[in-house]
Amino acid sequence: xxxxHIAILSPFLFAIIVPYIYKRLRQIHTGWFVLLLxxxxxxxxxxxxxxxxxxxxxxxxxxxxxxxxxxxxxKIDGLGLLFALLITGIGSLVVLYSIYYLSxxxxxxxxxxxxxxxxxxxxxxxxLSDNLIVLYTFWEFTSFSSFFLIGYWHHRERSRYGxxxxxxxxVFGGLSLLGGIILLxxxxxTFSIQEMxxxxxxIINHPLFLPAMIFILLGAFSKSAQFPFYIWLPxxxxxxxxxxxxxxxxxxxxxxxxLVARMTPIFAYDANGYWVWLVGGVGIFTxxxxxxxxxxxxxxxxxxxxxxxSQLGLIMSLLGxxxxxxxxxxxxxxxxxxxxxxxxxxxxxxxxxGSLFMVAGIIDHETGTRDIRxxxxxxxxMPVSFTIAFIGTFSMAGIPPFNGFLSKExxxxxxxxxxxxxxxxxxSIGFLFPVIAWIGSVFTxxxxxxxxxxxxxGQVQREKLPKTPHEAPFGMLISPVxxxxxxVIFGFFPNILSDRIIAPAVETIMPMFAIDEIHISHWxxxxxxxxxxxGVIIIGILLYLTLGKWTRIYQLFPNKLTLNQLYDVLxxxxxxxxxxxxxxxxxxxxxxxxxxxxxxFIAILSFTMWSKHAFHFESTNLADIGLYEVLLFLAVIxxxxxxxxxxxxxxxxxxxxxxxxxxxxxxxxxxxxxxALTQLVIETISVALFLLCFYFLPRNFHLxxxxxxxxxxxxxxxxxxxxxxxxISSYSTKLFPSISQYYVDHTYDPAGGENMxxxxxxxFRGFDTLFEISVLAIAGLGVYGLIKLRLARRKEG
Amino acid sequence: MRSGDLILQTMSKVVFFIIILFSxxxxxxxxxxxxxxFVGGLMTSGAIILLLLAYDIKTVxxxxxxxxxxxxxxxxxxxxxxxxxxxxxxxxxFTHVHDYFNIPLLGKTSLHTAALFDLGxxxxxxxxxxxxxxxxxxxx
Numbered sequence: 001x002x003x004x005h006i007a008i009l010s011p012f013l014f015a016i017i018v019p020y021i022y023k024r025l026r027q028i029h030t031g032w033f034v035l036l037l038x039x040x041x042x043x044x045x046x047x048x049x050x051x052x053x054x055x056x057x058x059x060x061x062x063x064x065x066x067x068x069x070x071x072x073x074x075k076i077d078g079l080g081l082l083f084a085l086l087i088t089g090i091g092s093l094v095v096l097y098s099i100y101y102l103s104x105x106x107x108x109x110x111x112x113x114x115x116x117x118x119x120x121x122x123x124x125x126x127x128l129s130d131n132l133i134v135l136y137t138f139w140e141f142t143s144f145s146s147f148f149l150i151g152y153w154h155h156r157e158r159s160r161y162g163x164x165x166x167x168x169x170x171v172f173g174g175l176s177l178l179g180g181i182i183l184l185x186x187x188x189x190t191f192s193i194q195e196m197x198x199x200x201x202x203i204i205n206h207p208l209f210l211p212a213m214i215f216i217l218l219g220a221f222s223k224s225a226q227f228p229f230y231i232w233l234p235x236x237x238x239x240x241x242x243x244x245x246x247x248x249x250x251x252x253x254x255x256x257x258x259l260v261a262r263m264t265p266i267f268a269y270d271a272n273g274y275w276v277w278l279v280g281g282v283g284i285f286t287x288x289x290x291x292x293x294x295x296x297x298x299x300x301x302x303x304x305x306x307x308x309x310s311q312l313g314l315i316m317s318l319l320g321x322x323x324x325x326x327x328x329x330x331x332x333x334x335x336x337x338x339x340x341x342x343x344x345x346x347x348x349x350x351x352x353x354g355s356l357f358m359v360a361g362i363i364d365h366e367t368g369t370r371d372i373r374x375x376x377x378x379x380x381x382m383p384v385s386f387t388i389a390f391i392g393t394f395s396m397a398g399i400p401p402f403n404g405f406l407s408k409e410x411x412x413x414x415x416x417x418x419x420x421x422x423x424x425x426x427x428s429i430g431f432l433f434p435v436i437a438w439i440g441s442v443f444t445x446x447x448x449x450x451x452x453x454x455x456x457x458g459q460v461q462r463e464k465l466p467k468t469p470h471e472a473p474f475g476m477l478i479s480p481v482x483x484x485x486x487x488v489i490f491g492f493f494p495n496i497l498s499d500r501i502i503a504p505a506v507e508t509i510m511p512m513f514a515i516d517e518i519h520i521s522h523w524x525x526x527x528x529x530x531x532x533x534x535g536v537i538i539i540g541i542l543l544y545l546t547l548g549k550w551t552r553i554y555q556l557f558p559n560k561l562t563l564n565q566l567y568d569v570l571x572x573x574x575x576x577x578x579x580x581x582x583x584x585x586x587x588x589x590x591x592x593x594x595x596x597x598x599x600x601f602i603a604i605l606s607f608t609m610w611s612k613h614a615f616h617f618e619s620t621n622l623a624d625i626g627l628y629e630v631l632l633f634l635a636v637i638x639x640x641x642x643x644x645x646x647x648x649x650x651x652x653x654x655x656x657x658x659x660x661x662x663x664x665x666x667x668x669x670x671x672x673x674x675x676a677l678t679q680l681v682i683e684t685i686s687v688a689l690f691l692l693c694f695y696f697l698p699r700n701f702h703l704x705x706x707x708x709x710x711x712x713x714x715x716x717x718x719x720x721x722x723x724x725x726x727x728i729s730s731y732s733t734k735l736f737p738s739i740s741q742y743y744v745d746h747t748y749d750p751a752g753g754e755n756m757x758x759x760x761x762x763x764f765r766g767f768d769t770l771f772e773i774s775v776l777a778i779a780g781l782g783v784y785g786l787i788k789l790r791l792a793r794r795k796e797g
Numbered sequence: 798m799r800s801g802d803l804i805l806q807t808m809s810k811v812v813f814f815i816i817i818l819f820s821x822x823x824x825x826x827x828x829x830x831x832x833x834x835f836v837g838g839l840m841t842s843g844a845i846i847l848l849l850l851a852y853d854i855k856t857v858x859x860x861x862x863x864x865x866x867x868x869x870x871x872x873x874x875x876x877x878x879x880x881x882x883x884x885x886x887x888x889x890x891f892t893h894v895h896d897y898f899n900i901p902l903l904g905k906t907s908l909h910t911a912a913l914f915d916l917g918x919x920x921x922x923x924x925x926x927x928x929x930x931x932x933x934x935x936x937x
Contacts, residue, residue, distance in 0.1 A: 673831035677823075681839040685926070692933060752895035752909055753828035761833065762911045762918075766891045769914075770876055773921040777869045780925030784866065787936045 002060040004074045007044055008128055011037060011121030015114045022110035030109040031099035038091035038120065045076075045084045052081050052504045059130065059194075068133075069191055075130040078504025082343065083127035083251075083258055085501070086350050090250045091120050093479035097358055098242035100476035101365065112152060112240070119145035123251050127258055132181045132191045139177065139223075142255060143170040146247050150239040162235035165567065169232045173222025177259075180215030183208045184266075197265045197511065204270045213267050216259065217278055224256025226316060227286040230309040231563050237301040241361030244301060249308050249353035254346060257312065260319050261342070261509045268323035276327075280320025280418075280433070286313025288436050291443035295450065296551065300360040300370040303451050304353065307396065310444060311349045314411060314437075318342035319509075321414050321433070326512060336510060338414030343505045345407035347497065348395065348490060352404060355483035356392040356451070359385050362476055363455060368466030372450070377460035382471045386456045388484040395487045397448035397540070398441060398533065403490035405533070408441065412529040438532055445540030450547070595715060602718040605726065615725055618732035628669055635662045649694055657687040674757045802851070809851040816844035824919055825912075834915035838922025845927060854934055865927040872920025879914040 014037050022030045048058065058076040065071075076084070095116070102109060122145055125138030144167075151163030185191055187206045188199045196203065203209055222229040236248050247253070260279055267275045290310025297303045322339030362385050363378065364370045379386045391402060398408030415434040462468070490497060543550070585596075609615055639659035643652045660683030667676035743756055743764065753759040761769050820840030827833030848857050883892040895909035 674833065674836070677831060677836045678839070681836065681843065685839075689933075751893070751911075752907065753911070755827060755829055755831060755833070757831075758827045758833040758915075759911070761835075762828075762914050763893050766880060766893075766911075766914060769918065770880060770891075773873065773876060773918050776925045777873055777921055780869060780928045781866070783929045784932045787932045 001062055002074070003044075004058065004060045004076070004128070005062055005072065007041055008074060008124045009121065010041065011117040011124070015117040015121070018113050018117065019110045022113075029099050029104045030113055031095055031102070034113045034117065035092060035095045035099070037117070038088045038095060041124075042085065042088035042092055045081060045088060048076050048081055049500050052076065052078055053500055055504070055507065064134070069185075069189075070133045071131055072134050073130040073192060074128050075194070076128060077508045078501070078506070079258070079261055079508040080127045082347070082501050082505045083254070084124060086254075086347070087120065087123045087127070087251050090246060090350055090354055090483075093354065093482060094242045094246040097245070097361070097476060097479040098240070100473055101242055101361055102240065111148075115145050115148040115152070116243070116246075119149065119247065119252070123255065126255055130193050132184065132193060135193075136174070136178050136181055139219075139255065140171070140174050142252050143167065143174055143223075146170070146236075146252055149243045149247060150236045152240055152243065153238070156238065158235075159238040162232070162238040166232040166236050168571075169222050169229055173219040173229065173256075176215045176222075177219025180212045180219065183212035183215065187212065193262060193266075200266055200269050203266060209267075209270065210274065213270075213274060213278075216263055216267075217282075220256035220259040220263075221282060221316075222256070223259070224253050224312050224316065225286075225309045226256070226282050226313060227289055228563050230286065230290065231567055233309055234297075234302055234305040237299070237305050241301070241357060241364065244304075245354050245357035245361070248305065249357055250350040253308060253312055254315075254350075257315050257319065257342075257346065260316065261505075264319065264323050264509050265511055268326045271327075273324070273327070276320050276324045278320070279323065280317045283313045283315070283317030283320055284415075284433055284436050284440070286310065287317060287440040288443070289313075291440045291447060294447040295443060297447075298372050300363065300372060300375075300451070300455065301357070303372075303447055304356055304360060307444070307447060307451075308349075308353060310440060311345070311353065311396075314440070315342050315345050315349070317433070317437070318345065318411060318414055321418050322510070324418070325510060335414070335417060336506065337410060337417070339506050339509055340502060341407055341410035341414050343502050343509070344403075344410065344494070344497070347501070348403040348407045348487070351483050351486045351490065352392040352395040352402075355388050355480040355487065356396070358476075358480040358483070359389045359392065362472040362480070365476070366467065366470060366472055369464075372454040374461055374464040375455045376458040377456070379456040381460065382456075384471060384477050384481070388477075388480045389452055389456060391484045391487050393448040393452040395491065397445040398536065399445075401491050402487050403494065404487075406491065406494050409529050409533060411437065412441075412532050413527075416528055434532075438536065441532075441536045442539050442543065445536050446543050446547075449540065449544045453544075595711065598715045598719050602715070602722050605722050606718075609722075609725060609729070614729055616729045616732045621731075621734065629666075632662055632665055632669065636666075649697075653687060653690045653694060656690070657683060660687070672757075674755070806851045809847050813844050813847060816840060816847065820844065824915065827915055828909060828911060834918030835922055838919040839926065841919070842923050842926035842930075845923075846930060849930065849934065854931065865924045865931065868920050868924030869928065870924075872917045872922075872924055874917070875920065876914050876917030879910055879917060882910075 014034070018030065018034065021033050025033075051058065059073060060075075061071050061073040063071045095113075098112070098116075102112060119142060122138045122141030126135055126142060129135040129138060147163050147167040150166055151159050153159045154163075181191070184196060184203070187203050187208055188196050190196060190199075203212075220226075225233040233248055233253065237244055239247070264275070287310050290306045290308075290313055294303050294306035294310060297306060318338045319342045322335055322337075322342060325335035325339070360370060362382070363375065366382065367375065367378070369375065395402035395404035398404045412434065415437040418430045418433040585592075636659055639655045639662060642655035643659070646652050646655060660679065664676045664679035664683065667673075667679055743760060747753055747756045747759050751759045751763045753763070820837045820843075823832035823840055824834060824837030825832075827837065845857065845861065848860065880891045883894075884890060886892075893910045893914070895907060895911070897905055897907050900906050
């Protein structure tokens with residue numbers, strides 16, 4: 001157990017004591033105690049920066065399940081450290097924000113911080129685990145803790161709905177990820193990511209390559225809210241705003257991004273370019289779809305949710321396009337710019353989206369609504385919030401001098417270079433990438449402006465607001481101010497990140513290239529990217545000003561055709577479908593179940609007999625047939641037919657007795673005196689019991705004839721036929737001589753008896769007898785219990 | 798309800814002992830000729846059922862003044878102890894022993910632990926049959 005392991009597990013340990021702190025120290029907001037942990041962790045992770053910059057990864061391993069190759073191997077490299085810093089850094093800010101956001105007296109703070117800490121630890125585990133099974137364990141932990149956090153206000157119906165939806169979708173993805181992990185294990189024999197990266201050539205030539213890749217991508221896409229799995233994210237906005245800011249903008253939704261980045265060295269080498277196309281294609285479409293849908297939202301957090309979806313798509317598409325670099329070798333490092341852009345935008349998005357969510361929370365907190373149709377004119381009332389929102393939205397829209405501008409510029413560069421790729425048909429349809437990227441950016445610009453000006457511009461509609469608006473308290477503003485300052489700092493001095501954080505992360509994603517130097521510059525001459533950005537701004541402004549005229553196109557897409565609608569219809573119809581399925585075949589009639597059992601009996605046995613050519617008839621070991629046997633056989637047949645055909649039940653009982661006595665005569669004939677004796681007595685007793693039942697039948701019971709049913713007849717004939725055929729075949733194929741000679745030889749000499757049947761019963765195989773008398777005892781006591789214990793009648797009386 | 802059939806009652810007094818003797822015979826014969834605990838037990842309960850038919854439950858309870866359910870327990874106990882007793886002598890579960898002994902009055906007799914086990918079977922069978930018959934007979 002190293003310090004690193006303790007650091008990863010510390011949130012879980014701390015979560016244990018949170019409820020005690022909450023109980024003991026009610027007068028202090030629990031968040032203050034919790035705040036210490038992410039700050040300490042953040043500082044702890046900062047100290048790895050120099051080491052990672054030198055390219056030295058830190059690997060610490062603790063054995064967990066060594067027999068299954070599962071060890072808790074913690075590994076710090078560029079990518080892991082970047083995420084760890086994001087998680088702990090934004091985690092600290094979110095905890096600080098939540099202290100002012102959540103009321104000490106009205107909220108269940110212990111539950112909130114326990115869930116939040118579980119989530120924090122799980123995220124750290126995901127990004128710092130080298131063993132895929134451990135990663136998967138933490139991955140599901142994030143799903144669960146996110147489920148708890150979304151459903152934090154569990155008395156609200158929408159919260160529960162959103163929590164369930166996100167749970168179903170992310171766990172679906174998680175299980176698919178597990179499938180991919182297992183396939184990878186089958187291919188390489190290891191769960192360790194480092195060792196898999198070393199075995200890339202085995203993986204890409206393996207027939208399981210494509211299934212494993214698709215399974216893992218399903219996991220990553222569902223977690224990162226890519227198309228078509230993004231639908232859970234807008235509904236997850238029912239969570240408290242600190243949670244939305246943390247989980248659904250900065251960290252959890254980036255777990256999928258992390259996974260894709262982590263898996264790039266394993267999957268990107270494939271000569272067919274599936275990875276490039278899938279990741280890049282899904283990402284770019286999600287970018288477009290998310291930004292397109294964000295415009296029609298009226299809820300602040302709704303806009304932000306769709307904007308998160310779209311920005312995640314942007315990062316995803318950059319990762320996909322960046323993976324194309326591996327197919328070009330060292331002479332064409334141009335595509336690495338896409339990966340650099342992905343990492344850079346990842347950081348930028350965490351900063352501006354976090355601050356925007358916090359501002360949305362502040363507006364909600366201070367005005368009582370998040371509906372942009374009721375908001376407006378808050379610019380002068382809430383100047384600090386406005387400034388933060390201004391910085392955030394302009395960065396999101398990609399306007400200089402903020403950091404969003406830089407990453408968007410690099411995004412365009414990456415996308416434009418796709419066209420130059422002359423592999424995987426990128427030269428023919430690759431032009432779609434920059435086109436869609438540009439359209440998506442225009443929409444991004446438009447919704448950013450909507451977000452800012454509909455909230456802060458225009459007139460205050462005081463009569464529509466539940467509360468009198470005023471500026472937020474100081475404490476609530478600290479975190480968004482810090483994040484907004486980072487937006488500005490990274491915007492002006494992007495290169496403070498490039499050497500320390502971005503370069504090691506890109507080296508982790510693409511270990512095959514030496515990243516010499518990354519220089520993010522504001523100005524790179526009159527390049528197409530610049531004209532694209534200018535175009536985005538001009539068209540964006542025009543579109544924003546004419547918003548009322550063209551938003552009608554959203555009405556062209558009826559609500560019934562959305563993916564949400566599909567989910568909402570699919571889930572209940574699954575339920576009704578399975579209900580119907582159960583109701584149609586589980587009728588509650590024993591007759592139906594017997595019909596199923598016997599039909600399957602016939603089907604399976606006859607199919608086996610047929611497919612194995614098992615029928616076999618041999619007359620050599622058959623005995624001669626005597627007269628008595630024929631007579632008795634006829635008697636049994638007559639008795640059986642009487643049972644089936646008789647009109648009255650009494651006749652059936654008597655006929656059954658006759659068959660039983662005939663069977664005991666068969667025992668006599670076949671020289672089994674013990675059996676004959678027992679059969680006689682038992683048959684007598686059971687006939688007596690039958691008669692007893694008959695006597696107590698209700699008076700109005702019809703004495704009608706058994707109704708004839710063709711299915712019953714067919715099934716019974718089938719069963720009889722199959723059993724007969726099996727009996728004949730098995731008798732005709734005797735593979736071994738009987739072991740009965742042993743009993744014949746030893747009945748007297750060690751066992752000390754002469755009646756072989758009895759000796760077998762009490763001596764050779766007395767065990768069976770012991771439990772048969774136990775069965776008898778249970779039956780006797782059961783009859784006694786059934787008759788004597790009549791609780792229902794006792795209650796009545 | 799007291800049955801008043803004199804012939805049946807008188808006859809059953811005689812037949813009862815014959816059946817009992819036959820059942821005891823079946824039981825002891827078991828190891829050498831057809832018979833054994835199971836059939837013997839059934840026969841004994843048959844004899845008691847005859848008494849039940851000729852008289853009534855109250856009378857039979859007076860004649861045989863114990864609960865048949867105890868018989869089940871005693872029978873199971875005897876069987877398990879017989880089977881498990883072999884463990885005390887460091888041989889596997891269910892190892893029987895037998896030998897010839899000179900017993901006064903009976904002379905040279907074969908004694909076999911299997912007979913003890915069979916006795917357990919006998920008791921269980923008698924107990925179960927009579928419990929069932931009696932319970933059903935008593936219920937309204």
